[in-house]
Amino acid sequence: MSETSSSYRVQYDLRPAKQVERRMIIDALQRLSTAGFPITDYQYTGFGAIYFVDFILFHKLLGMSRLLSLEQEPSLISRVEFNKPFSCVDTRMFPASSEIPNLSRDIQHIVWLDYDGVMDKSFLSDIQSAMTILSPGSVLLVTVDVEPPEDYDYKEVDPDFDSSKKVLGPKEWKDYFEYHASSFLRLGLSEEDFGKSKLVLRSAEILRAAFTKSIVARPELEFLPMFHFVYKDSHKMLSMGGMITGRAEKRQLRASTLRDTVYYRDTFDAPPFEITVPRLTRKERAYLDRQMPCADGWVPDEFVLEAEEVRRYSEIYRFLPAFAEILL
Amino acid sequence: MKYASAEVRKQFFTEMFTRDISLEDCVLDLIDNSIDSYLVKHGISTAQLIFGSDGTDPGRPPGAINVTCTERQIKVADTCGGISRPRAVNDIFCFGYEEAPHRGRLGAYGVGMKRALFKIGNNFHIVSRTAQEGFEVSLKVDDWVEQEEWRIPITFIEGADSEKKAGTSITITELHEEVAQRIKQGGVPNNILNDAATTYPYFLDRCVTLNINNTDVSPEPVPLGEKDGVVKSANEKFEQNGVRVTLVATIAPGQRTTEQAGWYILCNGRVVVRGNKDDLTGWGSDLASFQPKYRSFAGLASFESDDPLRLPWTTTKRGINRESGVFIQARGLMATMSKPILSFLNSQYPSDPTTETADIRGAVEGVTRIDFKDIASRPPSGFSYKAPKKKEKKTDWVRFQASVASLDKVRRHVRRPSLTPSDIGKLTLDHFVKTECAAD
Numbered sequence: 001m002s003e004t005s006s007s008y009r010v011q012y013d014l015r016p017a018k019q020v021e022r023r024m025i026i027d028a029l030q031r032l033s034t035a036g037f038p039i040t041d042y043q044y045t046g047f048g049a050i051y052f053v054d055f056i057l058f059h060k061l062l063g064m065s066r067l068l069s070l071e072q073e074p075s076l077i078s079r080v081e082f083n084k085p086f087s088c089v090d091t092r093m094f095p096a097s098s099e100i101p102n103l104s105r106d107i108q109h110i111v112w113l114d115y116d117g118v119m120d121k122s123f124l125s126d127i128q129s130a131m132t133i134l135s136p137g138s139v140l141l142v143t144v145d146v147e148p149p150e151d152y153d154y155k156e157v158d159p160d161f162d163s164s165k166k167v168l169g170p171k172e173w174k175d176y177f178e179y180h181a182s183s184f185l186r187l188g189l190s191e192e193d194f195g196k197s198k199l200v201l202r203s204a205e206i207l208r209a210a211f212t213k214s215i216v217a218r219p220e221l222e223f224l225p226m227f228h229f230v231y232k233d234s235h236k237m238l239s240m241g242g243m244i245t246g247r248a249e250k251r252q253l254r255a256s257t258l259r260d261t262v263y264y265r266d267t268f269d270a271p272p273f274e275i276t277v278p279r280l281t282r283k284e285r286a287y288l289d290r291q292m293p294c295a296d297g298w299v300p301d302e303f304v305l306e307a308e309e310v311r312r313y314s315e316i317y318r319f320l321p322a323f324a325e326i327l328l
Numbered sequence: 329m330k331y332a333s334a335e336v337r338k339q340f341f342t343e344m345f346t347r348d349i350s351l352e353d354c355v356l357d358l359i360d361n362s363i364d365s366y367l368v369k370h371g372i373s374t375a376q377l378i379f380g381s382d383g384t385d386p387g388r389p390p391g392a393i394n395v396t397c398t399e400r401q402i403k404v405a406d407t408c409g410g411i412s413r414p415r416a417v418n419d420i421f422c423f424g425y426e427e428a429p430h431r432g433r434l435g436a437y438g439v440g441m442k443r444a445l446f447k448i449g450n451n452f453h454i455v456s457r458t459a460q461e462g463f464e465v466s467l468k469v470d471d472w473v474e475q476e477e478w479r480i481p482i483t484f485i486e487g488a489d490s491e492k493k494a495g496t497s498i499t500i501t502e503l504h505e506e507v508a509q510r511i512k513q514g515g516v517p518n519n520i521l522n523d524a525a526t527t528y529p530y531f532l533d534r535c536v537t538l539n540i541n542n543t544d545v546s547p548e549p550v551p552l553g554e555k556d557g558v559v560k561s562a563n564e565k566f567e568q569n570g571v572r573v574t575l576v577a578t579i580a581p582g583q584r585t586t587e588q589a590g591w592y593i594l595c596n597g598r599v600v601v602r603g604n605k606d607d608l609t610g611w612g613s614d615l616a617s618f619q620p621k622y623r624s625f626a627g628l629a630s631f632e633s634d635d636p637l638r639l640p641w642t643t644t645k646r647g648i649n650r651e652s653g654v655f656i657q658a659r660g661l662m663a664t665m666s667k668p669i670l671s672f673l674n675s676q677y678p679s680d681p682t683t684e685t686a687d688i689r690g691a692v693e694g695v696t697r698i699d700f701k702d703i704a705s706r707p708p709s710g711f712s713y714k715a716p717k718k719k720e721k722k723t724d725w726v727r728f729q730a731s732v733a734s735l736d737k738v739r740r741h742v743r744r745p746s747l748t749p750s751d752i753g754k755l756t757l758d759h760f761v762k763t764e765c766a767a768d
Contacts, residue, residue, distance in 0.1 A: 098671035101562075101664045102710030128614045129667060132660040183613065217660040219568070219653060 016277045017231035023319035024263045035256035046112040050083045100129040109138040118145045121180040131214030137249045141241030146200040149176045170194045184209040228265040231275035262315045338473045346447035349644045352519045357440035362406035364432045366391040369409035374597035377530045379701045391536040397517045405497035410458040433596045436636035437643045449500040456496035457488035530597040550592045553581035553695030562665040562711035568654040571633045580626035581697045591627040595639040610663030668711045
């Protein structure tokens with residue numbers, strides 16, 4: 001059993017920021033659907049693990065029924081099969097690297113490479129595959145962990161590394177990123193550029209370079225950014241994604257109502273949309289919701305909440321889940 | 329206005345640009361011209377040779393190309409149709425390609441023949457005859473370099489009278505010292521033979537025959553394999569800027585060496601890259617670095633165009649111009665379609681082997697040769713491996729320890745003291761099945 005598989009580490013269904021991200025992506029896909037993209041007929045390929053949260057949402061809310069979940073941890077096979085939520089979910093116990101290249105060229109896809117690890121050369125190789133074969137109109141989304149690489153990550157760079165003698169820092173993190181993505185990093189970066197707070201920026205630069213590298217090989221197509229999220233439930237995560245377009249899809253995308261949303265990013269130059277979930281009680285949320293959408297600068301009278309917190313809440317309240325205990 | 333001189337010097341052509349190509353590739357450049365003559369004369373497209381039937385035509389005798397390589401001379405003589413006088417006068421001795429539409433398939437840049445002549449020796453003699461007309465050129469290069477003019481004396485001679493005899497003969501003598509030295513060292517004719525065999529698999533015995541120092545050259549096709557119902561190759565097709573691209577990646581049949589593994593790249597049917605496993609085709613960047621466990625990998629990328637200048641080959645035809653748009657697009661696909669094959673080859677060596685591992689190894693060993701054209705004729709699809717169906721077991725072992733006393737009891741009961749323990753096992757099981765179980 002691999003301790004690195006996140007199915008063993010993360011309780012997928014209880015991550016509010018992640019859930020906000022999912023709901024925003026679904027909102028975006030609904031808007032694309034309205035703009036004429038036949039989202040219902042798209043194939044969704046993702047990493048459903050044993051929870052299949054995104055698969056359930058995509059099937060129920062978007063009506064998608066071509067669903068493919070990839071899982072590369074062999075010890076999970078029986079649980080993956082057992083937890084498959086619908087008969088239309090196809091599961092394959094293969095890594096993305098061998099399945100993405102074989103995705104059908106004849107249909108459009110939503111591919112969410114929702115990795116749970118820090119930047120890795122295999123992610124970049126999967127992006128290359130997806131960007132090379134996905135048909136115009138397809139959406140590619142990539143999520144990576146942007147916390148500093150852990151000891152077991154670094155062991156790949158330096159097998160002699162002894163965690164009892166040394167603590168990893170920016171120098172090793174720089175080595176790590178150079179090991180996995182040297183050709184995607186810009187020249188002249190120093191150790192400081194790999195400090196903990198800079199890793200989100202470095203990871204974003206790498207993903208962006210990976211998208212560009214592969215799309216320029218298809219001169220008739222472009223990759224138009226749509227999503228650029230940063231959020232944190234336990235680990236800080238970065239998601240970037242967009243649509244592969246020809247001229248027709250580009251026009252269609254530009255004409256959609258996506259640009260009316262707070263989370264849409266049509267360029268990766270703009271700062272990411274940061275999903276911050278305020279800590280509020282159920283009663284406070286019910287009170288705030290009655291005022292939503294609220295005017296700029298509005299704050300509640302009944303209890304103290306800063307205007308900035310209210311603003312952040314107003315951006316995500318439509319997408320924010322409410323958790324409650326159910327007795328099974 | 330003042331001007332700086334930017335004139336062309338003959339030494340550049342005779343001494344400089346001859347350094348970037350090997351002696352063997354120079355000879356192949358001359359062979360290219362012979363093949364090209366034949367293709368143009370008979371209006372044969374490279375697509376016909378690669379994707380058509382076997383390319384032979386009983387009504388069309390193949391062109392014969394004979395190469396002689398000794399310390400004294402290198403000679404390439406063919407019966408491939410000859411060069412017309414207008415082309416001789418206006419085109420073939422010029423440096424650079426003609427502005428007119430390119431009629432050739434393998435000649436693109438207008439440098440190959442001249443570079444070969446200059447590289448090899450100081451004296452060349454060319455005789456070329458079409459059925460109707462002919463010409464002859466003799467030149468001492470060192471004398472020509474001294475002269476101001478950029479022209480070469482030419483003599484018109486009679487034609488060959490018959491299409492069968494029409495052809496060109498190029499003889500280079502007064503070999504440069506270094507060239508003679510290399511030939512003296514030995515191995516050059518062998519290299520030319522081996523290079524030609526792997527460079528022209530789509531031409532040899534399909535439209536031309538090739539003979540080097542009286543030894544016939546047999547084509548060595550790029551090895552591609554499949555196993556019916558188990559291993560199916562990946563293929564992709566696209567067209568960009570007048571270049572038709574066909575890509576196939578699969579497992580090669582038979583025992584492979586590391587040297588043979590990798591990508592083969594064809595430009596208009598001519599193999600320009602053999603067994604590549606470096607960054608050119610994505611290895612070590614988009615793909616894992618090559619390791620011996622991948623030695624069964626074989627990929628073939630064919631670029632084809634009516635205008636050879638659009639193809640991604642370099643002038644030596646031994647490499648690829650990485651800045652070619654059509655190659656950049658192809659390279660992405662080549663890397664992508666290879667990934668499932670590398671995963672598959674990887675799975676031959678898991679940390680703890682299972683029966684599935686044996687199936688995979690069996691599949692790799694069991695692939696048999698398949699033609700490029702047969703794979704290319706299918707719609708694009710990815711590489712696939714389907715584990716062979718297990719044969720249903722009809723029998724199984726029953727093996728256990730029984731007490732000698734109970735065995736003797738049975739022997740006494742059936743009154744057959746010579747029964748072996750195995751006989752007793754079978755007897756009692758049969759008895760149970762007969763007397764206690766329902767009939768099938």
